Amino acid sequence: MSFNIDEWEPKTKMGKLVKEGTITDIDEIFEKGLPIMELEIVDALVPDLEEEVMDVNLVQRMHKSGRKVNFRVIVAVGNKNGYVGLGQGKAKEVGPAIRKAVDNAKYNLIKVRRGCGDWGCVCGKEHTVPFKVQGKASSVSVSLMPAPAGVGLVVGDVGKTILNLAGIKDVWSQSFGQTQTTVNFANAIFDALKTLSAVKASEAELKKMGVKY
Known part of the structure; x- marks a missing residue:
C-alpha cells in the first residue's frame, strides 16, 4: 500500500514536524538519538525502501x-x-x-556508514565498509572487512541480502557458529552494521576512507 502523507494524522510531536516539513531528513532524527514512534515518519522521509x-x-x-x-x-x-x-x-x-x-x-x-577502506582500492566511493567490524547474535559472530571495488559480497546469502539493501557492494567476511540459523546470522550481520556508526574516528580519517559524513 502506497503512503499518502496528506491522509496521515500524526500523533506525536516529531510526526507533526515531519508532516509540516520542519524535519525533512531522517538523519536529523538519528543524530539526536530520538526514538521513532510512528511508521509514517519512516515512510515520509525514506520513501524508497x-x-x-x-x-x-x-x-x-x-x-x-x-x-x-x-x-x-x-x-x-x-x-x-x-x-x-x-x-x-x-x-x-x-x-x-x-x-x-x-x-x-x-x-x-x-x-549505515559506508566508504572505501580497502588499502588496495583508491576509488573513494561508498561501496564497502570503511573498516573492519564485528557483530554477534547468540552463538553466531560475523566480521565484515573492507574489500576493493569489484570483489562483490563475499558472505552468505542472508548477509548478501541485508548488505545489498544497505547499499554495500563489496565486502570480505568471516563467520563463526551456527550460521545456518537464519535469525541469528541476520542479527549478527545487522549488529555489525550498527557497530559501524558506533566506532569513533576523526573527520580526516573518515575522509581518507571515503566516508562522506
Whole structure:
C-alpha cells in the first residue's frame, strides 16, 4: 500500500514536524538519538525502501489450552543507499506475520556508514565498509572487512541480502557458529552494521576512507 502523507494524522510531536516539513531528513532524527514512534515518519522521509522476506518458520509452544502454532517471519528493509532495517513478526497466518515484521524492521531502521577502506582500492566511493567490524547474535559472530571495488559480497546469502539493501557492494567476511540459523546470522550481520556508526574516528580519517559524513 502506497503512503499518502496528506491522509496521515500524526500523533506525536516529531510526526507533526515531519508532516509540516520542519524535519525533512531522517538523519536529523538519528543524530539526536530520538526514538521513532510512528511508521509514517519512516515512510515520509525514506520513501524508497524495499522489502525482502528472509525466512518463514513455524514455531510451536505449549499452552494450557493446547499447542499454539504461529508463523515467525524475518524481514529486511532498505533503500540500497545507506539505510537498512531488520525485523521479526509472529502471527497465525503468514500475511499478518510479514506485515508485523516489515513494521518492526522500519522501527529498527539505521543509517549505515559506508566508504572505501580497502588499502588496495583508491576509488573513494561508498561501496564497502570503511573498516573492519564485528557483530554477534547468540552463538553466531560475523566480521565484515573492507574489500576493493569489484570483489562483490563475499558472505552468505542472508548477509548478501541485508548488505545489498544497505547499499554495500563489496565486502570480505568471516563467520563463526551456527550460521545456518537464519535469525541469528541476520542479527549478527545487522549488529555489525550498527557497530559501524558506533566506532569513533576523526573527520580526516573518515575522509581518507571515503566516508562522506
